[in-house]
Amino acid sequence: MQRRSFINRAGLAGVLAAGAAPAIVRAEPNVRWRLASSFPKSLDTIFGAAEVFTKKISEMSGGKFVISVHAGGELMPAFGVVDGVQNATVEMAHTAPYYFVGKDETFAIGSAIPFGLNSRQMSAWMYEGNGLKLMREFYAQYNIINFPGGNTGAQMGGWYRKPIKSLEDMKGLKMRIGGFAGKVIERLGAIPQNLPGGEIYQALEKGTIDAAEWVGPYDDQKLGFQKVAPFYHYPGWWEGGPQLDFFINNKAFNALPSEYKAMIEAAASHAHVEMQARYDAANPLALKQLVAAKAQLVQMPKSVMDGAFKASMEIYSELNTKNKNWAKVYADYAKFRADQNLWFRFTEATFDRYMQAAKL
Numbered sequence: 001m002q003r004r005s006f007i008n009r010a011g012l013a014g015v016l017a018a019g020a021a022p023a024i025v026r027a028e029p030n031v032r033w034r035l036a037s038s039f040p041k042s043l044d045t046i047f048g049a050a051e052v053f054t055k056k057i058s059e060m061s062g063g064k065f066v067i068s069v070h071a072g073g074e075l076m077p078a079f080g081v082v083d084g085v086q087n088a089t090v091e092m093a094h095t096a097p098y099y100f101v102g103k104d105e106t107f108a109i110g111s112a113i114p115f116g117l118n119s120r121q122m123s124a125w126m127y128e129g130n131g132l133k134l135m136r137e138f139y140a141q142y143n144i145i146n147f148p149g150g151n152t153g154a155q156m157g158g159w160y161r162k163p164i165k166s167l168e169d170m171k172g173l174k175m176r177i178g179g180f181a182g183k184v185i186e187r188l189g190a191i192p193q194n195l196p197g198g199e200i201y202q203a204l205e206k207g208t209i210d211a212a213e214w215v216g217p218y219d220d221q222k223l224g225f226q227k228v229a230p231f232y233h234y235p236g237w238w239e240g241g242p243q244l245d246f247f248i249n250n251k252a253f254n255a256l257p258s259e260y261k262a263m264i265e266a267a268a269s270h271a272h273v274e275m276q277a278r279y280d281a282a283n284p285l286a287l288k289q290l291v292a293a294k295a296q297l298v299q300m301p302k303s304v305m306d307g308a309f310k311a312s313m314e315i316y317s318e319l320n321t322k323n324k325n326w327a328k329v330y331a332d333y334a335k336f337r338a339d340q341n342l343w344f345r346f347t348e349a350t351f352d353r354y355m356q357a358a359k360l
Contacts, residue, residue: 028259029257031256032066033066034092035070043197057267061259075090094149101183109330112180114184144247148268156234156235157234161211163233170188170307217289221286
């Protein structure tokens, strides 16, 4: 038995000496990155998507590729993450691109614009349409490559001290609202305020603002908005399917081995799907609990929806003539949106209307 084992080992040694051994996989390097989030740790879904991403990276690399996650304000301001990635202060960030419309309105198309795509349509445009290609061409101007990093699904329309009953009620309203929607409500006479999530409750409580939108029942309940602004409006017409992104510094990404690049792509898509699933699973119970706690659900008046739609289309038309980046991306986005809504009209929308009216 020992002799046979020796012969087998000797035979293997001979094969190795002859150069016929299988190729040896090269060892990958240890890599340490930092990720700056735009969100507070208390929001386990939206902040948690970055943790889901980094955990999967660590698992796939056997602990060799480690990315630490830092909440908004820890390494840099919540709205400073694009500058941080662009200037290589950090290797990557997790954020909502529409926060950065002050740099260029085109950022918003990569996340959500008023009366835009829903979450499924947004993923379709990104992965199967021209969305990822067009947005990456745009983000390259900021030394950034992006990967879709989550979606909340259609959001609620926010919390108000007094219910909105008409367009007249929008005039003079001081509202925390993110991204492109601020430009729209401004045309309706409201005063937009772009505050990070961690600062909204205090602003509402002190009366610095009259209303605020954030995400939906699960996150809103955690932040306690119902205690200071009981009227909960729906829908959030400005966020039919807001996508979050992982922004990565181009040089940092290009310096990675191909295996690590593939891990980033896989982990990002995993986090993208899981975030939407967590919201869809958690929001129904949270909504019931908010109503039990005396939150009052109020449908957004059609006059407000119509006014906001008209203002949105006017702004898009104006940007087509003023912003070349916008015009290039929006042309493709708008065509995709028209085709998607034609399809959804006959399938998803009709099915959903029936099921929501059925006695289950």
